Amino acid sequence: MSVILEFTVDNDQFILGHVLSGPPSMDIELERVVPTGDAILPFLWVEGDDYEAFKEKVLASDSVDDIVALDNVEDGTLYRITWRGDHKDIIRGITEAEGTVLEAFNTDDGWEFHIRFNDHDRLSKFYNYCTDQNIGIHITRTYTLTERTESVKQFDLSNEQREALILALREGYFDTPSQVSLSELADELGITQQAISNRIRRGNKQVLSESLLTSATDLE
Known part of the structure; x- marks a missing residue:
């Protein structure tokens, strides 16, 4: 395991x-x-x-x-x-x-x-x-991995990626225009701007891959 x-x-x-x-x-x-x-x-x-x-x-x-x-x-x-x-x-x-x-x-x-x-x-x-x-x-x-929450296991996100994505959503990072900067999100989590940028980027890629690519395969 x-x-x-x-x-x-x-x-x-x-x-x-x-x-x-x-x-x-x-x-x-x-x-x-x-x-x-x-x-x-x-x-x-x-x-x-x-x-x-x-x-x-x-x-x-x-x-x-x-x-x-x-x-x-x-x-x-x-x-x-x-x-x-x-x-x-x-x-x-x-x-x-x-x-x-x-x-x-x-x-x-x-x-x-x-x-x-x-x-x-x-x-x-x-x-x-x-x-x-x-x-x-x-x-x-x-x-x-079995000790993760069910919502994390659903998309195989790390706890840190899930935390960053939830914070970004709650604070309006994905809104147009964005309501918060990466720097502000990083300060709230106590990490660097590069670290939270990578967590959001990789988390998004994982969620989209699991959702869209799996769905596309099902439709083939």
């Missing part, structure tokens, strides 16, 4: 956090992790005021070979980072335990991760990896 682990980790406890910490101040979300042979490529959504300074800072790290902008949209830029060398850090631990990144974003004090594992054995493998590598994570909670 799938199990979800939510935890926080300080920037100095893993390479990605260390490389991305410090000025310029940017909102960053880990989009996905792709293993390619012995290498692991992180993909990041980044939003802020100084993309050139951000790129220069990342390239200045001894741990980075390259950073490439793959896509630019209104909400930010998607980057791919290529590491130099083999790092035994938290990202490799997630990969080795076959974890799926549901959400991962920077906070004022470090990073917050929401990871889904196929079963408790893989979660234990990840935890043991962190212990062996002396990576200090702060577990917020763990829960199985």
